[in-house]
Amino acid sequence: MNSLRIRLLAVLAGIVIIGSGYLLIHEEEKTNWIISGGERGGHYNEVAKAIAVVLRNSNGWKVEVTGSSGSGENLTRLAKGEVDLCLVQNDLPRGEVGRAATALYEEVLHVIVKDENKTLSDLAGATVSIGPKGAGTETLAIALFKQFGISNNLVKWRMESLKDGLVSLRGGETEAVCVVTGIGNAMISEALRKGDLNLLHLGKEPAANLSLAYPFIHQAEIPSGAYPIDAGKGLPREKLPTIGTDVILACSSDLSDSAALQLTKSLSEGRGSLAIKQPLLAQLTSPTLPHHQFPLHEGTRQYYERDEPTFIQNWSDPIALLVSLLAIAWGIGVTLRELFLQRRKEGLDVYFEQVDEITSELVKGTEPERIQIISRKLNDIRRQTTRKLMAEELAANESFVIFQRQLHTAQQMVNEFIRKNENSSTKG
Structure with missing residues (x-):
């Protein structure tokens, strides 16, 4: 085997390897998506629908929205590969599941009671509704009560939907309903408008101490009059300190960088359309605040840290292909040369x-x-x-x-x- 034949074989092998790698790297565009939202009529469901419309219109993708009980079920589905995207509370324990595609909007804790003079400490020994099993409200509510010295054995928890929880409260079966949701929730607004329910005051800075034991939350407030109850009147009567957490649009870590980048780009550029369909989405932003626990998907990071492309960046793929081809061809040539020489080498x-x-x-x-x-x-x-x-x-x-x-x-x-x-x- 002479030197010329070695070089020819090296070039041929390099072309085959690089060509195959290029085809593998540049996969077909992802066009079919499944988003897991929430309960019918709730914010998660409406937000998921708004996202689906924007993605269909901007990319021509086929996007399906499925309902769920909330964040817990959404994460489970994402881990099993049943969905591509899901809405999830940032504070929910996630294990190793999910990457952040974007931060959608803020949710805050609402504690709804009959007596406006009641305090959280008064709920020791009470029955409290905290949403469906596995939903985002459950973990936050239990952590809050524990922070106030009310352990699990001092409270009877009811796992039920917000709608059923409000019925239970009015029927005297429970003394409070806890729900983590966006400000302006239609179901809460309708319930408070009847005048027989109130929002519980949680103290001046309820998130300050809780965040030491329950991370990924932040101090928030419900603005005065956020829920109108009559002409010129609304609840709360004064701004109400509470606990906030962000809703993250999570995706699988297996999602390709190019698909995640295009997803993030479509949502960011479609923010106006999203806000028209669901006003909460005017808060859409990069999921990079200190209290965010979900790591950025690499494709999302590439979008948010983008700069105007230089000549090198514009031609990066062809240049990388050429350099890789030369490098691999050289490497194969060296290897073949070693094999050639090895045949002449004496053993030890x-x-x-x-x-x-x-x-x-x-x-x-x-x-x-x-x-x-x-x-x-x-x-x-x-x-x-x-x-x-x-x-x-x-x-x-x-x-x-x-x-x-x-x-x-x-x-x-x-x-x-x-x-x-x-x-x-x-x-x-």
Whole structure:
């Protein structure tokens, strides 16, 4: 195999490898999406529908929206690969599931009671509705009560929808309804408008202490009059401090960077259309605040950290392809050359045998006059192997390293033998 044939084979192999890699990297555009929202009529469901419309209009994608009980079920579906996107509360324990595509809007904790003078401490021993099992309200509400010294055994929790919870409250089956939702929730607005329900005051800074034990939340407030109840009147009567958390549009870490980038780009550029369809989405922003727990998807990061492309960036793919082709072709050429030379290289077996024989003789014990002969033989072996290594007739591989160690050990044994003989002569 001559040098020209080696180069030709290297170039051919490089073209095949790079071509295959290029096809694998530049996968087909993702056009079918499934979004997991929330309960029918709730914010999650309406927001998911608004997102679906914008993605259909901007990219021509086929987007399906499915209902769920809330954040917990959404994360489970995402982990199982049943959906591509889902809405989830930022404070919900996520394990290793999900990456952030964007932060959609803020949700805050509402605690609804009958008596406006009631305090959170008064709910010790009460029955409290905290949403469906696995939904986002459950974990936050339980953490809040615990922070106020009300442990689980002092409260009877009811797992039910917001609609059922409000019915239970009016029927006297519960004393409070907890729900984490966006300000202006239509169901809460309708319930408060009847005048028999109120929003519970949680203190001046309820999130301050809770955040030490329950991370990924922040201080928030419900503005005065956010929920109109009559002409010129609304609840709360004064701004109400509460606990806030953000709703994240989460995607799988397996989603390709190009798909995540296009998704983020479509949502960011479609923010106006999204806000018209659902006003909460006017808050849409990058999910990079300190209290956000979901790591950014790499495609999302690329979008939010983008700059105007330079010449190199515009031509990065062709340049990368060319450089990779040359690098791999060179690497294959070197490998083929090594294989070619390897066929001419002598093995170390004969030298291993010689050193092994010498070592065995030294271990058994030998005559003093043999030591100088053995020493010269070891030096001859070292010179021969070094010369052949430099002439590329021996490979500088792991076997050669092992051989050098054995040769060094034999030489040390010879040196030790000589030293002992010299000491014996001196004493004599």
